[in-house]
Amino acid sequence: MTDATSRRENLLDLDPAAAEERLRAFFASRGEPAYRAKQVVRRLWSAPAADFAAITELPIALRRALDEAFTMPRLELAARQKSTDGTEKFLFRMADGQGIETVAIPEGNRLTLCISSQAGCALQCAFCATGAMGFQRNLKLHEIAGQVREMKLLDPPLDVTNIVFMGMGEPLMNWKAVDATLTVLNSPDGFGIGARHITVSTVGVLPGIIALGERPEQFRLAISIHAPTDDLRQTLMPVNTKYPLADVIEAAKAFDRRVTFEYVMLGGVNDRLEDALNLARLAKECRAFVNLIPLHPGGSMGFTPTPSEAIVRFARELRREGVEVAVRKSRGKDIAAACGQLRVERLGRRAPRVAQQNGHVEVA
Numbered sequence: 304m305t306d307a308t309s310r311r312e313n314l315l316d317l318d319p320a321a322a323e324e325r326l327r328a329f330f331a332s333r334g335e336p337a338y339r340a341k342q343v344v345r346r347l348w349s350a351p352a353a354d355f356a357a358i359t360e361l362p363i364a365l366r367r368a369l370d371e372a373f374t375m376p377r378l379e380l381a382a383r384q385k386s387t388d389g390t391e392k393f394l395f396r397m398a399d400g401q402g403i404e405t406v407a408i409p410e411g412n413r414l415t416l417c418i419s420s421q422a423g424c425a426l427q428c429a430f431c432a433t434g435a436m437g438f439q440r441n442l443k444l445h446e447i448a449g450q451v452r453e454m455k456l457l458d459p460p461l462d463v464t465n466i467v468f469m470g471m472g473e474p475l476m477n478w479k480a481v482d483a484t485l486t487v488l489n490s491p492d493g494f495g496i497g498a499r500h501i502t503v504s505t506v507g508v509l510p511g512i513i514a515l516g517e518r519p520e521q522f523r524l525a526i527s528i529h530a531p532t533d534d535l536r537q538t539l540m541p542v543n544t545k546y547p548l549a550d551v552i553e554a555a556k557a558f559d560r561r562v563t564f565e566y567v568m569l570g571g572v573n574d575r576l577e578d579a580l581n582l583a584r585l586a587k588e589c590r591a592f593v594n595l596i597p598l599h600p601g602g603s604m605g606f607t608p609t610p611s612e613a614i615v616r617f618a619r620e621l622r623r624e625g626v627e628v629a630v631r632k633s634r635g636k637d638i639a640a641a642c643g644q645l646r647v648e649r650l651g652r653r654a655p656r657v658a659q660q661n662g663h664v665e666v667a
């Protein structure tokens with residue numbers, strides 16, 4: 304990076320209101336009308352331009368001046384794979400070489416984008432390929448929201464309708480950038496995606512749940528429970544020591560919107576009748592909706608999947624206890640579309656022998 308480059312300000316690390324303010328000052332100092340700032344803001348997120356030269360509604364001298372003062376960095380698309388069911392997986396490379404994954408899941412007229420919030424993850428859940436990679440770093444605003452931006456810059460573009468923070472990383476361990484990303488996703492000057500169509504998925508990081516609950520928008524919260532007792536959860540998710548189940552349930556109760564519990568079905572580990580009864584008790588305490596997630600058919604990280612008939616029985620028990628439950632459909636099996644997998648293959652850290660699973664994303 305040259306000195307000139309490093310001095311340039313990244314407009315994509317500002318939320319739309321801050322970017323507009325910055326651009327107004329820039330145009331004012333050049334004697335240009337204020338509406339120019341709006342013109343550029345529109346080309347940051349809602350109708351993104353690949354670079355300043357592509358903002359052809361501005362005179363060429365202004366485009367050059369913007370390029371000298373600011374940056375609008377792209378994420379490098381390193382790999383793209385499409386499943387026979389339409390699910391697509393993208394590997395993006397960041398400027399420092401870190402790789403992250405994004406998965407696009409079409410269903411009817413919806414297109415859900417599963418985005419990453421960290422490169423790697425520090426939380427080490429036993430069943431998770433991303434956790435096994437270790438933590439690399441937090442992603443910045445332009446790298447998280449940039450995953451959606453890149454979809455709009457594809458040819459043809461992908462029109463994302465829903466967002467889930469279920470890719471690599473624990474979003475609430477990177478709250479500052481995730482908070483700003485939520486603004487970009489929801490703002491009419493950003494992507495304009497309705498808050499109810501945006502789900503933040505967490506293992507139960509309490510300060511983050513409180514911060515999310517304090518936002519006025521109706522963003523959705525999903526909590527990865529995966530085990531209905533502290534003893535079992537501790538063995539699967541070390542974070543349970545810091546944030547035990549009782550505290551997580553209290554936080555879910557205090558959250559002013561209905562939460563979803565994510566529960567990955569691990570054969571012989573968390574799929575017994577007593578697990579269903581314990582899970583039902585927790586779900587009823589905070590009126591949670593339960594999503595049961597089948598593990599990849601090939602298993603993952605030494606775990607084996609619960610047979611589908613047993614998942615159906617488990618779901619029936621929950622329903623009998625008065626809990627609303629859904630069994631998540633398997634998507635993208637042939638491309639191993641669980642976050643962490645593509646990056647692992649590309650980096651060659653682990654032979655892609657078995658389909659692996661990220662504990663947040665489960666499009667297995």
Ligand code: SF4
Binds near residue numbers: 424472
């Ligand atoms: S399941 Fe989520 S929180 Fe746990 S290690 Fe994987 S990415 Fe991190």
